[in-house]
Amino acid sequence: MELGLVGLGKMGGNMRERIRRAGHTVIGYDRNPDLADVHSLSELVDGLQAPRVVWVMVPAGAATQSTIDELGELLSPGDIVVDGGNSRWTDDEKHAEELAAKGIGFVDCGVSGGVWGLENGYALMYGGDKEHVAAVQPVFDALKPEGDFGAVHAGKVGAGHFAKMVHNGIEYAMMQAYAEGWELLEKVDSVTDVREVFRSWQEGTVIRSWLLDLAVNALDEDEHLEQLRGYAQDSGEGRWTVEAAIDNAVPLPAITASLFARFASRQDDSPQMKMIAALRNQFGGHAVEKK
Ligand SMILES: NC(=O)C1=CN([C@@H]2O[C@H](COP(=O)(O)OP(=O)(O)OC[C@H]3O[C@@H](n4cnc5c(N)ncnc54)[C@H](O)[C@@H]3O)[C@@H](O)[C@H]2O)C=CC1
Ligand SMILES: O=C(CO)[C@H](O)[C@H](O)COP(=O)(O)O
Structure with missing residues (x-):
């Protein structure tokens, strides 16, 4: 399948490589042009065939929020956004609702494995609707470690990041x-x-x-x-x-x-230990160390 991947740092860079090794097509965007395959999010979206799946792997908070906001403007009904960063689980419901209003699906995915994931695989904990998870399944299969464990559909939207x-x-x-x-x-x-x-x-x-x-x-x-x-x-x-x-x-x-x-x-x-020392000195005459 085709995947758009936003954020190609310590995690996203290796994830792109692991997904490609599994035979999928990945178009990567990073604000650092040295890492990126394309120059902008809109170029990434234009390069993918609908229905699109775009995986966000940038720092949690402002960077994730602005990326999801921009994707909400660029993507079409039927497309799906996956947030794979260490986002706070309470952000997920908001992101899912904002995207759902535009007909775009959302899956939150906690990822574990660090810089070793390229070779060892990434443990994945995802949350979201079954049909959205099913659309991302080939990418989950490419990223997860070999063997029976290492990936779980933990529950509804937010469950993946809560588990992570x-x-x-x-x-x-x-x-x-x-x-x-x-x-x-x-x-x-x-x-x-x-x-x-x-x-x-x-x-x-x-x-x-x-x-x-x-x-x-x-x-x-x-x-x-x-x-x-x-x-x-x-x-x-x-x-x-x-x-x-x-x-x-x-x-x-x-x-x-x-x-x-x-x-x-x-x-x-x-x-606080200055206060402990001061109080011991006050009540018990215990020695203190002075600067
Ligand atoms: N490093 C780790 O062990 C793990 C990290 N994570 C999570 O994965 C996410 C990425 O982490 P790392 O790869 O370690 O961070 P990193 O700092 O190595 O990479 C982040 C990348 O995102 C890019 N970026 C930042 N803002 C952007 C934006 N608005 N648009 C496009 N690109 C942008 C940066 O240029 C950088 O290349 C974070 O949410 C982190 O908490 C999750 C599991 C493990
Ligand atoms: O998710 C991770 C490992 O599982 C990341 O390395 C994360 O950054 C670790 O948490 P902290 O930075 O708070 O030590």
């Missing part, structure tokens, strides 16, 4: 657990080769996982992570997971703590 959001919340907590264990191992004198402990865990243990494999890769590149600063950004999914937990009164202590650990990583000093 929870996946990323779990990702935060798993990474935090490996990171905390690693720091403790590094701290004690009795363990002389932390990297080899991590490597040994890759087989047979209860905690083996792809993230653990990637941790070993990182330690092979920089055994004590001395070249890195302990600073971690976040791009929204963890916050939205915690917000959804609050909305649904579901306790998520591990995921919430892992999000907050990232916030703490961005502080050179801790204002």
Whole structure:
């Protein structure tokens, strides 16, 4: 089939290649002309035969919104837009309604696999009407990993991004657990080769996982992570997971703590710990450290 793909960065560039390897035609547009096959969204739309499918793979928020708005103007009834970025699931219903008013279908798709997806395949979680999903199915089949798992029609519009959001919340907590264990191992004198402990865990243990494999890769590149600063950004999914937990009164202590650990990583000093130190000093005369 033919696909229009908007956003050819770390994800979209490799996805274009994987879909092409499966024998499909992909016309890619990126605002960076060095990456793009065409110069504009309208050229992309003109290059596809109706009914068209256009997959959006740009940063969530303003870039996704403006792309979907523009596609709403350019596409025709019967065409379909897929949002494959890490969009907030609450945006999906709005996008589906705006496009449906023009007769255009919408599918939201959470994508997992990162820069390894070209070779390993991309795990896909999609939401939307059955007929819209069916129209995109050949592309899902091209992107998904080989084997029985790795793709799911999670439910109605929004379900795909909701599932991906929870996946990323779990990702935060798993990474935090490996990171905390690693720091403790590094701290004690009795363990002389932390990297080899991590490597040994890759087989047979209860905690083996792809993230653990990637941790070993990182330690092979920089055994004590001395070249890195302990600073971690976040791009929204963890916050939205915690917000959804609050909305649904579901306790998520591990995921919430892992999000907050990232916030703490961005502080050179801790204002709240200054207050703790000041109060301990006030009530108990405990020593404080001055600047
Ligand atoms: N990198 C990752 O591990 C994963 C990323 N995602 C999501 O996939 C989407 C893309 O992520 P990446 O490829 O990592 O980002 P990236 O920053 O590498 O690539 C984004 C691309 O979109 C282009 N772009 C931005 N605004 C545009 C616009 N208005 N019109 C056309 N092109 C535009 C940029 O020029 C860039 O080439 C994001 O929503 C991200 O959250 C999803 C799963 C994993
Ligand atoms: O979706 C992903 C992996 O599954 C992306 O890499 C995402 O950017 C990770 O989330 P964050 O940037 O908040 O760490």
